[in-house]
Amino acid sequence: MSEKAIEINNLKKVYGKSLHALKGISFSVEKGDFIALLGPNGAGKSTTIGIICSLVNKTSGEVKVFDHSIDSELEAAKRCLGLVPQEFNFSQFETPLQIVVNQAGYYGVPRKIALQRAEKYLKQLDLWDKKDTPSRTLSGGMKRRLMIARALIHEPKVLILDEPTAGVDIEIRRSMWEFLTELNEQGTTIVLTTHYLEEAEQLCRNVAIINHGEIIENTSIKDLISRLDIETFILDVDKLPSEFPNITDVEFRQRDESSLEIDVAKTVSFNRVFEWLSQHNIQVMSMRNKANRLEELFVRMTETQSN
Amino acid sequence: MYDKQSFIALQSIIIKEVTRYFRIWVQTLLPPAITMTLYFVIFGQLIGSRVGQMDGVSYMEYITPGIIMMSVITNSYSNVVSSFFSAKFQRSIEEMLVSPVPTLFILLGYVLGGVSRGLLTGIIVTIVAAQFVEINVNSWGILLVVVLLTSMLFATGGLVNAVFAKKFDDISIVPTFILTPLTYLGGVFYSIKLLPEFWQSVSLANPILYMVNAFRYGFLGFSDIEISTALGLILVFIVGLFSLAYYLLAKGIGIRS
Ligand SMILES: Nc1ncnc2c1ncn2[C@@H]1O[C@H](COP(=O)(O)OP(=O)(O)OP(=O)(O)O)[C@@H](O)[C@H]1O
Ligand SMILES: [Mg+2]
Numbered sequence: 001m002s003e004k005a006i007e008i009n010n011l012k013k014v015y016g017k018s019l020h021a022l023k024g025i026s027f028s029v030e031k032g033d034f035i036a037l038l039g040p041n042g043a044g045k046s047t048t049i050g051i052i053c054s055l056v057n058k059t060s061g062e063v064k065v066f067d068h069s070i071d072s073e074l075e076a077a078k079r080c081l082g083l084v085p086q087e088f089n090f091s092q093f094e095t096p097l098q099i100v101v102n103q104a105g106y107y108g109v110p111r112k113i114a115l116q117r118a119e120k121y122l123k124q125l126d127l128w129d130k131k132d133t134p135s136r137t138l139s140g141g142m143k144r145r146l147m148i149a150r151a152l153i154h155e156p157k158v159l160i161l162d163e164p165t166a167g168v169d170i171e172i173r174r175s176m177w178e179f180l181t182e183l184n185e186q187g188t189t190i191v192l193t194t195h196y197l198e199e200a201e202q203l204c205r206n207v208a209i210i211n212h213g214e215i216i217e218n219t220s221i222k223d224l225i226s227r228l229d230i231e232t233f234i235l236d237v238d239k240l241p242s243e244f245p246n247i248t249d250v251e252f253r254q255r256d257e258s259s260l261e262i263d264v265a266k267t268v269s270f271n272r273v274f275e276w277l278s279q280h281n282i283q284v285m286s287m288r289n290k291a292n293r294l295e296e297l298f299v300r301m302t303e304t305q306s307n
Numbered sequence: 308m309y310d311k312q313s314f315i316a317l318q319s320i321i322i323k324e325v326t327r328y329f330r331i332w333v334q335t336l337l338p339p340a341i342t343m344t345l346y347f348v349i350f351g352q353l354i355g356s357r358v359g360q361m362d363g364v365s366y367m368e369y370i371t372p373g374i375i376m377m378s379v380i381t382n383s384y385s386n387v388v389s390s391f392f393s394a395k396f397q398r399s400i401e402e403m404l405v406s407p408v409p410t411l412f413i414l415l416g417y418v419l420g421g422v423s424r425g426l427l428t429g430i431i432v433t434i435v436a437a438q439f440v441e442i443n444v445n446s447w448g449i450l451l452v453v454v455l456l457t458s459m460l461f462a463t464g465g466l467v468n469a470v471f472a473k474k475f476d477d478i479s480i481v482p483t484f485i486l487t488p489l490t491y492l493g494g495v496f497y498s499i500k501l502l503p504e505f506w507q508s509v510s511l512a513n514p515i516l517y518m519v520n521a522f523r524y525g526f527l528g529f530s531d532i533e534i535s536t537a538l539g540l541i542l543v544f545i546v547g548l549f550s551l552a553y554y555l556l557a558k559g560i561g562i563r564s
Contacts (some may be wrong), residue, residue, distance in 0.1 A: 015564065053405045075407040081395025083405050089398035093330065098323070099402075106406035108312020150402075226475050 003067055004028045005158050006052065011061030013047050013181040013213075021047045022200045022211040024061065028204075029158075029191060031066075034184045036200035036221075037193045039210035040302055045193045046086050048210070049162050053083045056148075066157060082156035084147045086163050086193075092136035096127050096146050099135060099151050107154035115151070119150040124179070124255065141168045145176070158189045176201055190276060197294040201225070211302045226267075228297055232290040235260045238283040261290065309409060316408040317416050324420025327390055334550065335424065336431060339378040339475055345431045347439045350496065360520070361496055367408045372523040373495030379514070380490060381482065383425030383458040387417050387465030387477045389514050397470065400562055410557045413463050414466065414549070421462025422455070429454060443526065449534065450525030456541045457518045462488075463548045470555045470562070489515045503509045514544060 001023045006029040013022040022044045029035050037045050049273060050056030052063055054074065064075040090099045097118055101241045104114035125145040135146060144164055151159060161180075165173045180203060184190050194200055201221055202208060209217040217224070236259045244252040249265035250273060262273060276283060314354060326337040326386035328388070362369060394400040403413050436442060464481075472478045487551035493515030497508050510516055524530035530537070555561070 050564075054563075055401055055404055075409075078405065078407040081405070085401065087398065089401045091394070091397055091399040093327075094323075094399075098326065102319045102323050103402055103406070105322075105407045106316045106403055108310075108315045108407070110315060120341075154406075160347060 003031055004064070005031045005033065005066060006191070007062070007067075008052075009049070009062040009064075011048070011051065011053065011063060012059045012188050013056065014059045015210075015224050018134065021063075022051075022059075022172070023212050025210065025213070026213045027208050027215055027218050029189060032189055032202045033206055034089070034180075034190045035192070035206040036195070036204040036207060037191060037208050037210060038200060038298065039193075043210045044213040045150050045210055046162055047213075049083070049085075049160055049191075049193070049204040053081055053160065054078065054082075055085075062104070063272070080157045081204065082154065082159045083153035084144070084151045084159070084161040084164050086166070088143050088147070090146065090150070091145075093133050093134055096122060096135055096149070097131040097139070099146065100150050103151040105151045109154060117153055117155075118149075125149045126175075141172045144168055145172075147180075148176075152183075158191065159183065160191045162193050165196065173199075189284060195300060201294055208303060209298070216301060224297065225294065228294070230263050230265050230273055232296075233248060233262050233264065234261060235286055235287045236285045240287060241277075241282055247272055247276065313409055314409075314495075316406070317412045317419075319390050320403070320413065320416025321419050321423070324390060325423055326387070327420075328386055328417065328424050337466075338429045339382060340435055343374055344550055346370070346434050347436060348550070351439055353463070360393030362527075364527060365440070368527065369498075369523075370379065370496055371436045371440055371442070373493075373519045374528045375432045375436065376399050376454070376519050376522045377490050377495055379425040379429040379454055379458050380461050380486065380518075382428040382463040383408060384423045384461040384468075384486060385482060386423035386424040386467045387419075387462045388472070388482075391417055391466050391469035392422065392472050392475070392478050395472075395562055398421075404563065410553065413469055414552055414556055415466070417466055418459060418462040418549075421465055422458045425462065426454065429458075439486050444555055445528035446525050448525075449521065452538070453521045453541070455517060456538070456545060457522070460541060460545045460548060464554050465546065467548060467554050467555065470552070470560055472561075486515075489513050490519075494531060495520045517541065 008028065009026050010024045011022055011026070012020075012024050014020050023225065024046065025044070038046065039045050047056055051058045052065065052070070054070065056224070062192050066081070067079045068077040070077045100296065101111065101114045102121065104117060105111065118131075119128065122131055125148055127142060127149060128144055130142060135143065138146060142166075165176060177199070180190060180192075192200075192204065194219075199298045204221055207217070207224060208215055218248070220290060234255060238258075240257070240260070246270070249268045251263040253261040255261045262274065264270060274284070338369050344552070350370060351367035355370070360524040391400070433442065437538040468478060492510065492515050494510070499510045499516065502510065517532050517537035517540050520530040521534055521541075524534055
């Protein structure tokens, strides 16, 4: 029997009397996986993560972390988990070094070892020169990285990140991606939520999509992408054609004075589009994908479900 | 369950707590030194010299134990109530909730943090007092037991207050409307034997009276109250409040949704 990193079974959460945030979700995360938990605002991502990490009390259902149920073996389950929450949740007055070393202490790591690890992770996350400044003076991106260092200090088998790259600039985001990829290659299972589908596509192998407290999709990123049967391109052209061609599975639209929008089915060779354009003596100056294809799919999936 | 790792966790919480009140020592350690100096100057020296003796000692000597106790009570309480409430408010309490620290050790960590500030303040005030009056100790044993238990009691009370507090104002309601009046009426400045009989019996309903008197006994060797009664009462309160605090934390009241 293969051991799962996380196993969730019919998990429900009702806030107050009637806010059904999770309506009985089930999914699992393989050991060593890198999975994205996607969903629109208010879908229930943070609630799910909160329950896994003991910050939110579940209403019913089962959660197991490396086979340790959070009901009967909570301590063992907690030792396997590291959490980078969506909101900053450290004391604004403490320094990064204090925050990280104390956190290690809560996991029972002796102070001497904690200090060594703190140095390692604060250096890796580029925070070592800020180690003694009050954390409220850190920038937003630094605060996110501080929470990553804190989550790793007890060297957990599973790292859960709730929107770690929200409000982080491109350069740092890329270095975070690199860092996480490397961590995953070394064996850490990673669960990540994000609103950037490009990020999920870059980093993750699998994806679970949650909407209105229900899992509406749980598959591999590859599979998801293979389902995109039509792609839309934008072509900047030197002049517009007077009429549009009649090519099967290709649809032309005028976008504005100098550009065209073309839907092309995956089965159609793009050459046929270019042939027609050159026959009509139209020069293509540049060409790009319209929006992120995954984003479109995502919007379609979550919209269908709401209706 | 309560293994070496739990004790490392406990140590970390205490270090965190002590670091906190030292970092803001101007708000935590300095004020009691100043306030209590004023008490000694005004009540002890200026007014005290006219009061004469109380229970056979100078008025200054008489009020010293109560004043030390008063600062121990306030500081143990306010340390935990502010620290725990701000951990709740900034959500840094989640650092402990996600980790495997047993609930009992979270509770102990905050309480011992508060006790340490209470005792430290007590020492500071004692040093201040020693500038005005000669300090004699009748029974170190009783003195230490009483001060330790009392500060534990109020540190735990502070935690319970913080669990229920929803906004910053809520952490000062109990100190202002309950603790301060009870302390002033708790025989710090007078012997209840001076009161009419009716008010004497009313005073006996005030738990702080027992602590102040037991503590005074530790210094001066006399008390309005039987010492064993006082110790018993303090213990009952500690067990009650500590169990309540444990229950609240274990349930996650006010900290887990
Ligand atoms: N502490 C709480 N008390 C009451 N309702 C809550 C609480 N936390 C979340 N909710 C509600 O539960 C639902 C799910 O919220 P959740 O935070 O899990 O969404 P999310 O998927 O993380 O959204 P986002 O992408 O905006 O972070 C929302 O309707 C939210 O209003
Ligand atoms: Mg969220």
